[in-house]
Amino acid sequence: MTLSGRDAYRAELTALAADDPRIVCLEADLGGKKHPFQQAFPDRFFNVGIAEGAMLDMAAGLACAGLKPFVSTFAPFAALRAAESLKLTLGHLAAGVTVVAPYAGVAGAWFGTTHHCLEDLALLRAIPGVAVAAPYGERDMRDVVRAAAASGRPHYIRTGRNAAYDSLPRAGAELPLVTWAAPDGTDGVCLVSVGEEGTRLALEATAARPGLAHAHLTYLDHHRLQLAAMELADRYGSFVVVEEHRAEGGAAEALALLLPHCEVRGVNAGHRWPSEGGDHHQVMSQLGLDLPAVLREADVATRTHAHTPFALPVG
Numbered sequence: 001m002t003l004s005g006r007d008a009y010r011a012e013l014t015a016l017a018a019d020d021p022r023i024v025c026l027e028a029d030l031g032g033k034k035h036p037f038q039q040a041f042p043d044r045f046f047n048v049g050i051a052e053g054a055m056l057d058m059a060a061g062l063a064c065a066g067l068k069p070f071v072s073t074f075a076p077f078a079a080l081r082a083a084e085s086l087k088l089t090l091g092h093l094a095a096g097v098t099v100v101a102p103y104a105g106v107a108g109a110w111f112g113t114t115h116h117c118l119e120d121l122a123l124l125r126a127i128p129g130v131a132v133a134a135p136y137g138e139r140d141m142r143d144v145v146r147a148a149a150a151s152g153r154p155h156y157i158r159t160g161r162n163a164a165y166d167s168l169p170r171a172g173a174e175l176p177l178v179t180w181a182a183p184d185g186t187d188g189v190c191l192v193s194v195g196e197e198g199t200r201l202a203l204e205a206t207a208a209r210p211g212l213a214h215a216h217l218t219y220l221d222h223h224r225l226q227l228a229a230m231e232l233a234d235r236y237g238s239f240v241v242v243e244e245h246r247a248e249g250g251a252a253e254a255l256a257l258l259l260p261h262c263e264v265r266g267v268n269a270g271h272r273w274p275s276e277g278g279d280h281h282q283v284m285s286q287l288g289l290d291l292p293a294v295l296r297e298a299d300v301a302t303r304t305h306a307h308t309p310f311a312l313p314v315g
Helices: 005-017 036-040 052-064 075-081 083-092 120-125 138-151 195-208 222-235 251-258 280-286 291-307
Strands: 023-027 045-047 068-072 098-101 131-133 155-158 178-182 190-194 213-217 238-242 263-267
Touching (some): 005 068, 023 052, 036 045, 052 075, 075 083, 075 155, 083 120, 098 138, 138 155, 178 195, 178 222, 190 195, 190 222, 238 251, 251 263
Parallel strands (some): 131 155, 190 213
Antiparallel strands (some): 178 213
């Protein structure tokens, strides 16, 4: 059975901890009953309650003592409520702390606006030295967790709630900077997907329009996005970035700056606040983030590409 992103994180961390006694797990009232890490290693599991800033401060101390803390709570509380502790721990101290943030975007749909998080990438990408990842599928999540545990670097890993998606096929065993889900598009336009729901929508769009190419990005920090941008520009000059995030500070804006001679368009959560309840996909649609929106932007990009003999700069 394919695991959701957050369940894959818990399973992989528990497996790694069996061979590495330095790994510790902290949660802020999110673990629930029968957390696998807590069951396997109760002396290395700490549920601090709704004290997200204190949890990150604790993790900083544990990291300075030579341990490998992994902390997890709702994305809005990890990235926004605890923003100062996040900046000091991951940025100023460069502590080897990994923050795993489920319920990103509007995955906590029914919980309402206070539990939505459409701004975390803007904040985390602005903190120097932090590896920022948004895996798609169980295999990618396990790869990112293993890399974080081995590196000793600060990490922020973004995921959803309970959605479980099959991993994208890839050529090698290692997680690439760019995963080419559909490399040979004929329309001259490449969809660039970020995160679970952006990738789901891009896959649906390429199924509906086989002429579109599709590249998926897992790592979104500046250094690796620079490298990914070079690989993207080697193949295409027109991109539509699909992401469950605000337009400001997201991957589309970052790629537009990195690719000034390419056309970069974005399908994102825009500027509205959801005013009605609904499940995850219903709330995304309220924000204008759905398959029709992706296809509309792809159509515009395709028409522009067809009538322009050179790549357009982003204006």
